[in-house]
Amino acid sequence: MHIVIAVAVGLVAGVISGVLGVGGGTISIPAMVLLLGVEQHTAQGVSLAAMMFTALVGAFIHYRQGNVKLSAVFLMIPSAVAFSFLGAWAAGQVTAEWLTRAFAIFLLLIGCRMLLFNRGGQGVSIS
Amino acid sequence: MKSKLIWYVATGAIAGLVAGFLGIGGGILLVPLMVGLMGLTQHKAHGTSLAVIIPIAIISAIVYALRHQIDWILVAAIGSASVVGAITGAKLMMKVPAHKLRQLFGAYTVAIGILLLVR
Numbered sequence: 001m002h003i004v005i006a007v008a009v010g011l012v013a014g015v016i017s018g019v020l021g022v023g024g025g026t027i028s029i030p031a032m033v034l035l036l037g038v039e040q041h042t043a044q045g046v047s048l049a050a051m052m053f054t055a056l057v058g059a060f061i062h063y064r065q066g067n068v069k070l071s072a073v074f075l076m077i078p079s080a081v082a083f084s085f086l087g088a089w090a091a092g093q094v095t096a097e098w099l100t101r102a103f104a105i106f107l108l109l110i111g112c113r114m115l116l117f118n119r120g121g122q123g124v125s126i127s
Numbered sequence: 128m129k130s131k132l133i134w135y136v137a138t139g140a141i142a143g144l145v146a147g148f149l150g151i152g153g154g155i156l157l158v159p160l161m162v163g164l165m166g167l168t169q170h171k172a173h174g175t176s177l178a179v180i181i182p183i184a185i186i187s188a189i190v191y192a193l194r195h196q197i198d199w200i201l202v203a204a205i206g207s208a209s210v211v212g213a214i215t216g217a218k219l220m221m222k223v224p225a226h227k228l229r230q231l232f233g234a235y236t237v238a239i240g241i242l243l244l245v246r
Contacts, residue, residue, distance in 0.1 A: 003204050010208025017209070018216020019223050020232060022158065025151035028205055030239045034246075038198070044150025045191030046198055050206035051152050051184040055177050057210050061217070062174025069171050072161070073178045075132065076139030080153075083140040084183040087147025088190035103149050104243035110155055111236030118229045 005035055014054070024051060026107060033100065040096040040103065048088075134164045139179065147187040152180045 013027040025047040032043035062068050091099060138160045142153035157176035161167045167175065191197050 003200070006201055006204035007208045010205035011212040013205070014209035014212020014214075015216040015219070016212075016228070016232060018213040018218075019220050019225065019228055022152075022155045022232075024154075024209060025149075026155065026236060028209070029150055030243060032201065032205075034239075034242065036201075038201070039196075041191070041194070041196040042198055045188065045194075045196040046201045046205060047150040048146075048184050048188040048191060049197050049199070049202040050209060051180060052188055053206050054209045054213060055152065055180040055184055058213060059174065059177040059181060062170075062177060065170075065174070067170045067174030068178045069167060069175045070178075072135060072165065072167070072175050075135035076142075076179050077182055078139070079136045080139035080143035080179055081182050081186050083143035084147035084153075084187045085143075085190060087144040087149075088187040089147075091148045091150070092190070092194050092196075099149075100243055104240045106145070106149055106151075107236045107240035107243070111233045111238075111240060114229055114233030114236065118226060118233065 002036055006032075009035070010050075017054075024054060026110065029103065030107070040099045041091060044091065044099070044103075131165060134160075138164065142176075142179065143183050146180070146183045147190070150187070150191075152176075153183055154180060 009028055009031040013024050013031075016027060017024040025044075028050070029040075029043045029047050032038040032046060033040055038046070059068060094102075138157065141160070142157045145151070145156060146153035154173075154176045157179060158169070158172045161172040161175060162169060188197065
């Protein structure tokens with residue numbers, strides 16, 4: 001049963017991220033925590049591990065369409081890698097309870113921003 | 128380009144930090160920052176953010192894996208379904224009113240945020 005829910009969660013997260021360009025982890029992490037009872041750290045770990053593959057596929061498709069600015073990618077990668085390591089390490093230093101709270105507050109901020117600054121038109125992503 | 132170098136470094140740092148700490152991709156921060164600070168188009172920002180997310184996800188996933196905080200069966204189920212969903216979503220992109228979907232997604236994130244806080 002868990003697998004069926006997990007597949008359904010993945011499908012929904014995938015479709016939303018395909019249309020909006022965001023929303024993979026914001027959908028799958030709370031779904032794992034609330035529906036499957038997965039602990040917050042593990043839900044985040046699963047989200048990141050799945051993202052290795054989905055981002056690779058997505059980036060490849062966009063690259064073929066000429067929509068990847070490689071110079072920007074290489075300028076961002078050093079700090080992105082260093083600080084993602086720091087962030088992932090920091091997550092291990094807090095309890096699941098506090099991590100869920102931080103995650104929930106982040107969701108609230110993102111949601112409010114999206115509701116308040118929702119521009120019209122067909123979008124690849126939020127702006 | 129050179130004068131903007133600091134923006135690239137800062138954007139990578141912020142997206143990486145939040146992504147590693149909260150387990151999300153960072154695209155939700157990368158795309159608006161790249162459009163706002165670097166003047167990239169939405170399409171370019173979307174594609175470029177995905178390319179930056181690859182190393183972010185790999186490094187963060189390694190750290191979580193070393194703490195045994197990854198359930199690989201869930202990764203296989205959610206990951207493979209996500210790829211199928213994302214390809215479907217990309218095809219639907221031009222047919223779905225993105226404005227409405229953003230409203231729905233915004234309302235969803237606020238509702239889930241509150242639910243996670245009060246549960």
